[in-house]
Amino acid sequence: MNEPRIIKKYPNRRLYDTEESRYVTLSDVQKLVRSGTDIKVLDSQTSEDITRSILIQIITDQETGGDPLFTxxxxxxxxxxxxxxxxxxxxxxxxxxxxxxxxxxxxxxxxxxxxxxxxxxxxxxxxxxxxxxxxxxxxxxxxxxxGFPMPGTKGGSSDKDPKDDPENKG
Known part of the structure; x- marks a missing residue:
């Protein structure tokens, strides 16, 4: 397995790709991930691994767009x-x-x-x-x-809309 590509995050919130020796955007990091490149994002001052927070930030940015994945x-x-x-x-x-x-x-x-x-x-x-x-x-x-009841079973939810139930008078 290849070593992950190191991205450093500086206090000014800029990301630096150490392999290409250039500053990159979240969009650039997203493209790397989509292309199959393993990444590791490190805080430039503490060397703390902050990869998760950067990936969550990318997901958050995508979710605020026009067609979110998560309801x-x-x-x-x-x-x-x-x-x-x-x-x-x-x-x-x-x-x-x-x-x-x-x-x-x-x-x-x-x-x-x-x-x-x-x-x-x-x-x-x-x-x-x-x-x-x-x-x-x-x-x-x-x-x-x-331990949850299965949808469609007693005690579980059903795919049917309660408004379509003839016994539902409400």
């Missing part, structure tokens, strides 16, 4: 999980989910490349069905392990 409801749930006993399980679940998603993207790209070189047509629908089943099973196991 308000999702962010509210994240905050609630910080104080609950399921914190570690939730963190592990998110990590595993993102790793799986990344692996699936790579597998998809590889299979599409192989499919373009052959006369067999790759079945996107089948992969979608398999991925959906995997995600549903993983979510079910996570909620079961966390």
């Amino acid at each position: 308000t409801e999702m962010l509210t749930r994240f905050i609630r999980f910080y104080d609950e006993a399921v914190h570690d399980a939730f963190s592990g679940y998110l990590d595993q989910s993102l790793r799986f998603f990344s692996e699936q993207q790579q597998r998809f790209a590889r299979q599409m490349h192989e499919a373009m070189g052959t006369k067999d047509v790759w079945d996107v629908g089948e992969m979608t069905r398999r991925n959906l089943k995997f995600w549903q099973d993983m979510q079910s196991e996570f909620f079961k392990a966390a």
